[in-house]
Amino acid sequence: MTVRPTTKILATMGPASDSPHRIQALISAGATAFRMNFSHGSHEEHAVRFEAVRKVAAEMGRHVPIVSDLQGPKLRVGRLAGGEIALGYGEEVEARLGAEAPEGIIPIPHKELFDALQDGDALMLDDGTLRLSVVKAEAERLTLKVEVPGRLTDKKGINVPGRRLPIAALTEKDEADLAFALEQNTDYVALSFVQTAEDVERAKALIDGRAKVIAKIEKPQAVEEIEAIADAADALMVARGDLGVELPLEQVPLAQRRIVRAARARGKPVIVATQMLQSMVDAPTPTRAEASDTAAAVFLGADAVMLSAESAVGRHPEAAVAIMTRIIRAAASGEDYQAEMERIAEEQRADSPGAAVAVSAAFAAKAIECRAIVASTNTGGTAYTIARLRPAIPIIALTPDPKTARQTALAWGTLPVLTHEQENFEQLSGAAVASAREALSLSDDDRIVLLAGIPTGRTGGTNTLKVIRVGDGS
Structure with missing residues (x-):
């Protein structure tokens, strides 16, 4: 039996990687664990993936954990009249509570957002591509000023940097997905958009020891309470996608270091995720910066690094895993690695x-x-x-x-x-x-x-x- 690298690889399942021969190839290339992303796909599709991973792992004599990643309370705009709206720099635009709105108005179907926002708050849309500021906040209406312009289309994500929102980490969809994942005997449950240790405790009460809980750290509020969250969770994930939207970019490496240290201090696994080898969604090799980013996670002592779209929908899933394995081995073979x-x-x-x-x-x-x-x-x-x-x-x-x-x-x-x-x-x-x-x-x-x-x-x-x-x- 070949001993795996010290830092493990968590590969996301998807259309590019869920056939039995692909799963076998990914494990052979160095994948240690697989992630089921419940933001996409039906229960029927995930059931097939669970069965395939378990069967292939048994045939290969491997113990392969499955991480069920719940979507969480992702905030999104509603359906725009005409399907899109152009937002010009310095313009004022109105947002209203609801799933739909008249032309020129942004519909937002989340009352809790209107309850929490205050004048001067920032609103990030479409993974931070667009930035607006709140000029006037009312009960069911917002007046917004465009600071970073662009074109907004239906169902794009909303982030609110610096503001704690009164929403639970588990939605009705998450509870249904959780029940399904537990029926499939999942090994870990990844909890999205954790804000407090209480979010973790509520999920653990539902899970009742049937799986370990990974707290995904993707909000600044969670970073501020990382010690308590790390105490409550079984593992942590540095989810740099939304974290990179809600924090200034220059703060993300510092947050990553803090999260990894909090997990390591408690002897709990920590995963570094998002855009590790992002260019390999299309390209056959990563950029030098991506290789350095993966190596940096290894140098920090992360338990695992994660592939997202690279393995789920990318053109070169096996190559992404194989190259990541090479980077991990090279980083761990450095003369000062073990001393660090x-x-x-x-x-x-x-x-x-x-x-x-x-x-x-x-x-x-x-x-x-x-x-x-x-x-x-x-x-x-x-x-x-x-x-x-x-x-x-x-x-x-x-x-x-x-x-x-x-x-x-x-x-x-x-x-x-x-x-x-x-x-x-x-x-x-x-x-x-x-x-x-x-x-x-x-x-x-x-x-x-x-x-x-x-x-x-x-x-x-x-x-x-x-x-x-x-x-x-x-």
Whole structure:
């Protein structure tokens, strides 16, 4: 079995990538996980994709997690009279509450937007292509001044930088999509347009442990409350599309760094997303800037980087994954990469007994040149705790739970291995050696570190580490 790169690749499913042979090609090229984008496609289409990913992964002997990305409360303009309106610089234009409006007026079918906006607020339309300012805000009417002109067409997105909107992160559509995704046994649920930790808690209450929750950070308000959101979520995503609209562009790299650090400090996976290799939607190779952007995410220690349109509808999905894999490997092979990973890891506190044992395991593995750290885990917590430390050797997540195996595949440097429930620590030690031998082709003189809880089979309570010579078998 080939060990995957330390930083994983999350590829978005779509018409260009959802056939079984394409899924197999993407996994072979380096894709670790797949994203189902519920902003597009029907439940029937997604059901076919779920089945295809599961079948291909089983045939390839891989544990492949699926991320169900909910659309969230995306604000959009209504239907314009004539289908479009030209907005000239400095002009004043009226917006009214409703799905439709007379010619020359922008319809906005979101009462909460009218309730929240105040004079002087900015309104960004069509992913920031158009910018207007609020001259006068009324209950069901806005007078807007055009600051960045252009042509507006039906159903374009609306962003309101700097203003918290009184809307829940889960819409009725999201709840229906969530129920479907859980029926499909999804591994992660990505929650869009999170503003507060309470948004995450509400979603987790509905999910009730059936999947892990990724909080997508795409609003400035979420960045301001990143510590609380990171505490509540199981993972974070730097969703730079809408974040780049609502924040000044020069602030996005700083926000990305802050989000990644917040996740790493808590031992939770973090994904950097949006426009990583955007030019490969059409071109066979990325720009040099895109390659550098992907490498920068690797240098920050991101658990995963994501492909969106590049793999969903792009002309070269396998090439995009293969090139991203090459960039990740090259970045991780740099002479100062591991030193930087360990430097940042040293800033993390051992804030629990399990974390203290994990620190000891990482230290022991480095001191006596072990070949792997084997984390025995039921829920994935032990593997995430080790991954938080970014060790220089592979992390093997040894688990009896197929869902945990898939979920831990998204964590930095982690290779999941499915095993039987072990009755005692001696059997667990034997399983650890067997899994390491199979995954890494070890010799008898090689050593591994086993991290586990005693008694075995209990969730939580990591309290034991053992250094094992592979030839001794246990």
